[in-house]
Structures are given as C-alpha cells and as structure tokens.
Amino acid sequence: MTLPVTALIGVAGVLFLLLVVALIGRAARSVSSAAAAPSKTAQASLSKPNEWEASAPSEAIEELVNQALVRAGMGNTRVDFATAHDGSLDIWVGDERYRSVDEIPDARIRQAISEAVAAFNR
Numbered sequence: 001m002t003l004p005v006t007a008l009i010g011v012a013g014v015l016f017l018l019l020v021v022a023l024i025g026r027a028a029r030s031v032s033s034a035a036a037a038p039s040k041t042a043q044a045s046l047s048k049p050n051e052w053e054a055s056a057p058s059e060a061i062e063e064l065v066n067q068a069l070v071r072a073g074m075g076n077t078r079v080d081f082a083t084a085h086d087g088s089l090d091i092w093v094g095d096e097r098y099r100s101v102d103e104i105p106d107a108r109i110r111q112a113i114s115e116a117v118a119a120f121n122r
Contacts (some may be wrong), residue, residue: 080092
C-alpha cells in the first residue's frame, strides 16, 4: 500500500514542525538556565574543571595573576575572574568573592592583579 504524495508531504511537514518545536524548547531551556544564578562550569581546558567564566581578556589577566602568585610563593592561592549577570567583573580569591580589587584584603594579591593588568596592556 502506498500513500499519495500529498499525504507524504503532510507527514513530512508534521515531522518538521515537531523538530522545530523541540529545538525551540531546547533553546528556551538554555536561555533560562543562563539567566539563573552563575554556576561554575568546565572550560574547554580540562586543567580548570571549576573555572568561572569571564571574557577572554579577563581570563588572560587571570592567568598572569596566578603565575605571579606562584612566583611570589603564593601558589596555593587561586584567583578567578568571573563575569557577573550585569556584565561587571567578580574576583574570586579562593571561595571569597570581591566586586573590586580594592576590596581584596591581601595587598600581595592586589599588587599581582595590578601588575598583570599593566603587563596585559603593554
């Protein structure tokens, strides 16, 4: 038994609509999850499994900061930059979040950030 061409076109159209609805639903879920509270996500680099996401320049400066801290004998201190929902920069030192460099209590970390920014801007 064969179906007429119009029936085949109708079935194909229904399948196409179901695919479109599924893709729209998936996109809506990813947009709503992006609007949720920030969560630590794995970056492309497997060496940073709990890395907060930030812009590429912020990530480059973060790497310079952490290298400077290792050279200063503070290799156990991890600084991580993150982009907040409003687009501002959050600075994580261990499990503590700071909204600006000036809020960081350790002068050595503030200095490492200042020097990394200067090196990045050269």
